[in-house]
Amino acid sequence: MGDALGFLNAAALRVAVHLDIAEHLASGPKTPAELATLSDADPGHLARVLRFLAMRGVFREDERGAYHLTPAAELLRAESPMSVRSMVLLLTDEMYWLPAGRLEETVRAGTTVFNGIFGGPLFDVLARDPSRADIFNTAIADLSVTEQDPIAASYDFPDTGTVVDVGGGPGGLLHAILLRNPGLRGVLFEQESVLAKHRLGDPAIAGRWEPVAGDFFGLIPTGGDIYVLKRVLHDWDDADSLRILKATRQAMADEAKLLIIDAVIPSGNDPHPSKLYDIAMMTNFDGKERTKAEFDALLAAANLRAVRVIPTPGTLSIVEAVPAPPATPSAPEEAVLR
DSSP states (O other): OTTTTTHHHHHHHHHHHHTTHHHHHTTSOBOHHHHHHHHTOOHHHHHHHHHHHHHTTSSEEOTTSOEEOOHHHHTTSTTSTTOOHHHHHHHTSHHHHHHHHTHHHHHHHTSOSHHHHHTSOHHHHHHHOHHHHHHHHHHHHHHHHTTHHHHHHHSOOOSSEEEEEETOTTSHHHHHHHHHOTTEEEEEEEOHHHHTTOOOOOGGGTTSEEEEEOOTTSOOOSOOSEEEEESOGGGSOHHHHHHHHHHHHHHOOTTOEEEEEEOBOOSSSSOOHHHHHHHHHHHHTSOOOBOHHHHHHHHHHTTEEEEEEEEOSSSOEEEEEEEOOOOOOOOOHHHHHO
């Protein structure tokens, strides 16, 4: 029964974030009645939600019936260094909630029902809904904060050269790479609206990066020594992912390298976050998380070759790829017969 009602965990978290419960408790413990007054809620119903969340370690009720922040609840605060507030708001938005409720239709049809519910693909919805786009972009950027430095530390970048971050969002990963590698230069390749909100204003990397506006289905900047695709391919099906890889390969010199930074689904039945994320990608994007074999097949179709998979401290791995060597021409049939 617990798994079947698991959606109530997300619903209760959304209530707590929308009512700013963690923010109200930052100044000290408060009763449900006090919190209800501060958040314009019904005290009885709020008390029941808080009791449920306290059972899961989000908030703590004392013997007086007042609630306290816990380490988990601290993460719901906007000013927490590792805040998940924006991620909760995004992942419990109707954009994720409604398609998940119709997962059976997606499985039967082999394509997401998202487009039918919202009138187009997710990224089209974001393009015409600035408020949702802001939630999405903020959440993805906040999530990346927890990943950027460990990823940058997991790969042995060259001493000099240019890193092109393709679809790099506001530039958090590029910032981490440039900070760790002072001899490198960077290019942040993104849509104009995303570049306008870049996070590369650190004086420590001033003059070592440039923004380039564009679309990764089109022309990608040439001249890079390292090309990066972080959390890009998992948003797209195989056909669109191949288009992105082919565009990237076209931009790459034969000596360049490509780093695909995504989850790599392990074999076997053991739990792994990538298996959960894969269902989310199926539900909302027609995207997917991939196994090593699936990455190999995509890369080969784009005239690229995987060299190795490098784990990082988090869920993501780095699939390092290089241009595939040209195929060896087969001997003429007459020569073979001789």
